[in-house]
Structures are given as structure tokens and as C-alpha cells.
Amino acid sequence: MTKATISLKLNGIARSVDVEPNDVLVDVLRDKLGVKSPKVGCDRGDCGTCTVLLNGRTVRSCLVLAVEADGSEVVTLEGISKDGPTKLQKAFVERSSFQCGFCAPGMVLSATELLQNNPHPHREEIQEAIAGNLCRCTGYSPIIEAIEAVSRK
Amino acid sequence: MPITTEFAYHKPKDLAEASALLARYQGRAMPLAGGTDLILWLKEGLKAPEAVIDIKGIPELWHLDVKGGSLAIGARVTFTELIESELVKERFPVLWEASRTVASCGVRNRATLAGNLCAAVPSLDGAPALLVYDACVRTRGPAEEREIPMSEWFTGPKRTALLPEELVAAVELPLPAKKTAGCYVKLGRYQGEDLAQVGLAVLAEAGGTWKLAFCAVGPVAKRAERIESLLNGKKLSDALIAKAKALVAQEISPITDIRASKEYRLHMAAVMLERGLKTAAARLAGKGPAYGASLI
Ligand code: FES
Ligand code: FES
Numbered sequence: 001m002t003k004a005t006i007s008l009k010l011n012g013i014a015r016s017v018d019v020e021p022n023d024v025l026v027d028v029l030r031d032k033l034g035v036k037s038p039k040v041g042c043d044r045g046d047c048g049t050c051t052v053l054l055n056g057r058t059v060r061s062c063l064v065l066a067v068e069a070d071g072s073e074v075v076t077l078e079g080i081s082k083d084g085p086t087k088l089q090k091a092f093v094e095r096s097s098f099q100c101g102f103c104a105p106g107m108v109l110s111a112t113e114l115l116q117n118n119p120h121p122h123r124e125e126i127q128e129a130i131a132g133n134l135c136r137c138t139g140y141s142p143i144i145e146a147i148e149a150v151s152r153k
Numbered sequence: 154m155p156i157t158t159e160f161a162y163h164k165p166k167d168l169a170e171a172s173a174l175l176a177r178y179q180g181r182a183m184p185l186a187g188g189t190d191l192i193l194w195l196k197e198g199l200k201a202p203e204a205v206i207d208i209k210g211i212p213e214l215w216h217l218d219v220k221g222g223s224l225a226i227g228a229r230v231t232f233t234e235l236i237e238s239e240l241v242k243e244r245f246p247v248l249w250e251a252s253r254t255v256a257s258c259g260v261r262n263r264a265t266l267a268g269n270l271c272a273a274v275p276s277l278d279g280a281p282a283l284l285v286y287d288a289c290v291r292t293r294g295p296a297e298e299r300e301i302p303m304s305e306w307f308t309g310p311k312r313t314a315l316l317p318e319e320l321v322a323a324v325e326l327p328l329p330a331k332k333t334a335g336c337y338v339k340l341g342r343y344q345g346e347d348l349a350q351v352g353l354a355v356l357a358e359a360g361g362t363w364k365l366a367f368c369a370v371g372p373v374a375k376r377a378e379r380i381e382s383l384l385n386g387k388k389l390s391d392a393l394i395a396k397a398k399a400l401v402a403q404e405i406s407p408i409t410d411i412r413a414s415k416e417y418r419l420h421m422a423a424v425m426l427e428r429g430l431k432t433a434a435a436r437l438a439g440k441g442p443a444y445g446a447s448l449i
Contacts, residue, residue, distance in 0.1 A: 002161065021162035021205070024192070027155065043154045044193050046346075048259055057233070057262040063192040064263070065185075067162050068207060110258065131346045132257020 006070035010035065011079030019066040026050045026061035029076065037077035037105040041134070048133035051106035052076050058113045077105040080112055087153070088112060091146040099137035107133045111147045120151050156195045161204040168213050168293055171320060174206050176295035180317030184208050186229055187263040189256070190272045206320075214322065217241075223325040225291075228267035232279075233258070235266060245326055246444045247354050248282040251337035253445055255279070257346040267321040270306065273313045273373075274348075280307070280374035281354030282337055284366035288326045294319040307373035332359040334436035338425045338448045342412060350413040351422050355429040357437045361386045365426075370405035370418050377404040380426070389434050397430065398423040425449070 007016045010033060017032050029035045029052070041049035043062050050062040053075040080086060085093065088111055098104045107130060114121055114129035121129065126147050127140075135143065163182075165171040175182055182204040185191050194200040208214055214227040217238055224245060226235070235241050235252040242249045255261055255269070255278045269279040270290060283303045290301045292315060301314050308314055315321065335356035341347035352368040363384040368374035380400050387393055407418035428448050435441030442448070 004162070021160055022156040022158065022195070024156060024196075040154075044196065045189055045256075045260060048257065051259055058259040059263050060189070060259050063189050063260075065162070065188065065192065065205075068185075068188070068209070113258070127344075129258055131344070132259050 004067055004070070006067055008069050008071065009073040011075055011082070017066075021065065021067055023066040024062060025052070025064040025066045025069055025074075028066040029061060029074070035076050035078055039102055039105060041102065046132075046134070047103075048106040048110065048130075049103055051109045051133065053079075053109055053113065056113075058110050075109075077108055080109070086112070088115065088147070088150050091150045092143070095142045095146045095149075097138065097142040097146045098135075103133055103135040103137075107135065107143060111143075114147070115151060121147075123148065126151070154196055156192075158195055158198065158201040160195075160202055162207065163204060164207040164210045166210055168211055168322065171206055171208060171211060172293055172295050172318075174204070175318045175320060178202075178204050182206050184228075184271075184320045186265040186268045187231060189260050189264040190268060208320065216323065219328065223327050226266055226324045226326070228321045228323060229265060230267075231263060231265050232256075232261035232269075236261070242444070244328060245282070245286060247285060247335040247337050247356055248279075248326070250444050251278045251282040251339075251352075251354065254337065254339045254341075254349075260346075266324055270324065271313060271315060271321060273307055273311050275310050275372060275374065276348045276350075276352065276369035277374060278337070278339065278349060278352055278368065281352050281366035281368050283324065283326070284374060284376050285335065285354045285356040285364040286326045286329070287364075288324055290315075290321055291323045291325055292316075292319045293322045298322070300325075304376065307375070310372045329358070332437070333357065334433055334441075335364075336429055336432045336436065336444075336448060338429045338432075340413075340421050340425060340449055344447065348412060351407075351418050351425060353422065353425045353429050355426075355433040357430075357433040359437065361388075363430075363433075365429075367405050367422065370407040370422055372406075377401075379404055384430075389430060394427050394430055398426055401426060 039049040041047035045060050045063045052061045183202040185205040185207045214229040216227040232252045232255045288303045292299045338353045340351045349369040354366045356364040365377040401423045407415045409415045
């Protein structure tokens, strides 16, 4: 295998890193680039805890090779809350929407993408947008209510 | 979990370069588009190619437009792009409706229709709609291009007519000559992010022609031709629907697996057929639920 040097814009900052062809994006983000918000839950595309924005769209970074991200823009939770918590994050805090918080980074990014494309979603649209983000603690209601609250504003 | 197999990574700039690479590896390379299946197979050791050929750098595979009377969907087009396309929603609403049921948003942003067809699992949501629209798959091999009708594409569970040195260039759907309406009915264990327990696409054409295709209830997705011939040219009535439902057991051969029992699938396939026929007929008459509404 030949190592490659990839360059990407990570949370607004240009970064380069050496990767092997079989390195997976989530591992490179966490272990080589020091960004810890994407979590590895299932490692097989089912749970959404590894969600990041790749060129503006949510993807499962456990199913992306790091080399594929060469030349792309990657935004993680750290990137969207650079200037303090967003309105959406504040709504989650107000309602204590999370318990253990493991699903939170992915959930926040999925909801952020939804609200960017559709600022006033219906409840079903919210449910659909986070259907791929599993939460084992909350039963989802406080999460959906927080997103609804922001979408009403 | 790291990927333990080692492979080379190539990102060709055009189809000719991709074909040359596939030929060079003599079937030991695999094309990579969205990766939502392939990366998982690599992690689980189900595939161990010598090289992966990333096709996302090939502009020819990004097309989503009408050419010569057909809609051409390039191999790099994702389900999200299909859902966001007015053209798909207007002209091929059954494909639009089916695309919305595939996995979850974060997967659809990356997963491609072509990749779905290549994975060829029996439950693939993309296939029934393509079958009722008489789509074909355009492939590119080292020496020639081929056009494979959807009806000949699947050769078994996870098997297709694609040869090891070929790649899918596009999926093509002829523009319907007549007015059509239809639906995709999907049964899952819950709504959102689940594989189909039963999937059914129905297409009603003005003039009384019906096209129906099932997935997840046999080794491959396929048309329900006996039911189609029963329905063609007749007016939809409760008696006719009952006859059609009685034919379901001859059309499908479901198995019991982790997602549903054989009996449940058989029963629900008939229930879904009734709803599907009624919904398609209502939509053809300008009534019925909007596309995208859940029919289960
Ligand atoms: S860790 Fe990526 S989807 Fe679960
Ligand atoms: S808060 Fe624990 S998994 Fe969601």
C-alpha cells in the first residue's frame, strides 16, 4: 500500500495528514487530527454517532475512507460551535435533551443539516432526519421537541 | 475497527482510465462510489480487492438528465440527489418515493442507486421502481458497452450480470409515453432506517396497463407478471383485487429470516398489493395521497 498525504479543510482550518488507503475517516479524525466529537458506536453505518458534514452534507465517517476526503471540507461538532453553542444546541441544553450524550454530536449535526435545508420542518420530517441517529437513553422525545422549538422560531 | 485488508486506491479522471484500471487488475479491483456497502464489506473481510477504484472523480458519471428519450442516472448519483431532483419527482415519482425510504439521510447522502443495484441484496428498495419503469443498466467494460435490461440484471441474491472487469456507467429509464402514476409500498419493522420486509412498486398506465414488482420476498427483485396479465385491460374492482391477491403466493417465494417470517411476508404482500393498486389508481385519477406519504 502506498501512503498518501491528503489535504482537507477541517472546521475551517487547512490540514494535511498522511494516511494509508485503508484508513477510515472517523479513525483519522479522532486519532490523527485530534477531533474527538465523532464517536464510534456501531462502526458499520447503522447508528449515526460518527456523523460529520462532508462538503455540507451529513455522512457516516465510519463508512468513508480517509483518502476519499482529500480536497474536501469536513465539519464536525467542534466546527459548528466555534463561536459558542448554536441556537439548536441551546435548545437541547434547555430541555436536557440528552442523558449520556454519546449520540449528541451526530444528532446535532443531523438536525443542523435538516434546519439548513428546511428551516420549518414538520414533526415527521424531523423524525425522518434523525431516524439514522440512534439514542439509547432518551426515547427521542426531548430531542425532537428541542428541534421543533428551534424550527418554530 | 480498522480495515485489515490492504489495497491500492485509485481515483481515475475519466471512464477510459477507470476501464483500463479494471482491466489491469483482471477482476481483482472493485469500483467505489458511495462506499456505504463496500467499506463495510472491507471492514468485515467479506471482500478483499487488490485495489479500489474511486469513480467519484469521473464527471461523466455525475449526469442526471434526459438524453434521447431516457432519463440517465450516472453511477455516482446519490439517493439524496434523486430525491432533490424535480425531474425525478415529476417523471418517475415511484423511483422518487422509493428513494426516500432507503436507509437514513446520512446514508442517502452518500449511497448511489448504481451501488444499490450492484450490491443486489434481495431487499433493495431501488429495484422494484426500476423494474416497473423498464429501466436498463448501461455498463462499460474494457472492450465494449452493454445495455442490460433490469429484468436480466439480477442473477441471484447479491449476484448480477455485471462482469468483473465492467463497471456501471448509468441507469437509464425510458420516459413513459403515456400518463402514469404509481407508488412504492414498503413494509419495515418501524418507519425510518430499516431494510424492507416486503417492498412493492406499482405503476398504472393510462389505458389500463399495470406493472408490478416486488423485492425482499424472493432471491431477486422481480416483476409480478401473472398479476399484471390478470389486471391488464380490466377495470379495478374489489372482485378483481381479490383475484389479484390470490395470485400473490404464486409470484413470490419469501423466506423466514431475522426481519420477518415467511407467513407474515406472504400475508402482508397481499395487503400491500391491495393498497398499492388502489393508491396507484387514485393517483392516476389525480386523487390519492401525495407522493411520499406512508402507505402502511
Ligand atoms: S459508528 Fe458510524 S454509523 Fe455507527
Ligand atoms: S443520550 Fe445517551 S445515547 Fe442519546
